[in-house]
Amino acid sequence: MLKRSANGAAVVLGYQRATGGYMLDFFIGPQYKSVSSEGDLAEVSNFFTSDNPMGVRLGVNIGYGW
Numbered sequence: 001m002l003k004r005s006a007n008g009a010a011v012v013l014g015y016q017r018a019t020g021g022y023m024l025d026f027f028i029g030p031q032y033k034s035v036s037s038e039g040d041l042a043e044v045s046n047f048f049t050s051d052n053p054m055g056v057r058l059g060v061n062i063g064y065g066w
Contacts, residue, residue: 008033010057025061030054 014027032053 002037002039003037004037006033006035007028012059013059020066021064023061023063023065026059028056031057 008031010029010031012027012029014025016026018039033055034053
């Protein structure tokens, strides 16, 4: 069994558009994370076991308000 925990921070820049009640957000920026692992990694794909502390935060949010 694998137990992982992560703490991190990111600085993002983005764009927001509101039209007729619809909302669109897009953001991107660098992130830093600290990851600790306990247990056997054999059960988990290598895709999920990267402990590289630097990464990219990327996201899109779509919503509707009334």
